[in-house]
Amino acid sequence: MEDNKCMEMDIADTIMEKPIGFNIGNRCFYIYPPTLGKTYLLARLFNELDVNDKIISTNPYMEALRVCQTKRNVVCRILSYSTFFKRKDLFNNRKVNGRAEYFCNNLNTEELSTLFVLILTGDNVESYISYFGIDKERSERKRIASVKKDNVGLTFGGNSIYGTLIDFACQRYGWTMNYVVWGISYANLKMLLADAITTICLTAEERKKLNIFDNKEHINADDPKNRELIKAMLED
Numbered sequence: 001m002e003d004n005k006c007m008e009m010d011i012a013d014t015i016m017e018k019p020i021g022f023n024i025g026n027r028c029f030y031i032y033p034p035t036l037g038k039t040y041l042l043a044r045l046f047n048e049l050d051v052n053d054k055i056i057s058t059n060p061y062m063e064a065l066r067v068c069q070t071k072r073n074v075v076c077r078i079l080s081y082s083t084f085f086k087r088k089d090l091f092n093n094r095k096v097n098g099r100a101e102y103f104c105n106n107l108n109t110e111e112l113s114t115l116f117v118l119i120l121t122g123d124n125v126e127s128y129i130s131y132f133g134i135d136k137e138r139s140e141r142k143r144i145a146s147v148k149k150d151n152v153g154l155t156f157g158g159n160s161i162y163g164t165l166i167d168f169a170c171q172r173y174g175w176t177m178n179y180v181v182w183g184i185s186y187a188n189l190k191m192l193l194a195d196a197i198t199t200i201c202l203t204a205e206e207r208k209k210l211n212i213f214d215n216k217e218h219i220n221a222d223d224p225k226n227r228e229l230i231k232a233m234l235e236d
Contacts, residue, residue: 017185024106029083033185045078060121064113075116076103087182125190134194147209
């Protein structure tokens with residue numbers, strides 16, 4: 001029950017795109033949830049760190065401590081980018097470099113590691129997908145797709161993030177590409193895509209193949225455990 005409460009609070013923070021604040025001396029900074037654009041901007045820096053995903057999943061602080069010791073300047077630059085919200089600031093090298101240098105000079109390794117863990121573990125989308133049962137729906141969609149016959153039209157595109165995410169969001173919500181890339185957190189964007197309401201129409205033959213019977217319980221008559229239940233139903 002307590003775990004569910006914590007999860008709901010985390011989801012609420014994600015929806016609100018709540019930043020994480022921290023202080024260095026008398027200065028206050030905020031780590032903002034990354035947008036799609038910022039995620040791509042940081043991708044090359046993360047590649048330089050060569051982080052071990054297996055260690056992050058089991059002991060993120062240990063991996064953060066390692067990279068903060070071996071790639072301190074890169075980590076400080078990532079932290080710098082993470083504390084800017086506006087696109088114009090993200091592309092202002094003077095501001096980014098100045099703040100990265102400030103972090104490097106004023107944070108010890110342990111402090112930097114603690115902050116970097118927040119960045120490494122900030123994306124909880126997969127846990128949200130599991131919590132809401134969206135992963136099970138994905139499996140069901142694949143099962144339905146295996147028997148679904150659609151001779152009405154052909155679908156093209158969707159070969160990159162342009163079609164599968166950016167175009168989808170622009171068409172569905174009427175957003176500009178700039179807003180999709182820089183205006184909404186990547187976590188919220190992925191959740192909108194993952195949990196978008198879709199309807200699939202099935203023929204009677206397709207429903208039969210999938211063992212879908214109008215949301216009624218399907219009873220296996222070959223199972224000896226169900227004999228008494230079937231007998232009682234027939235008697236009624």
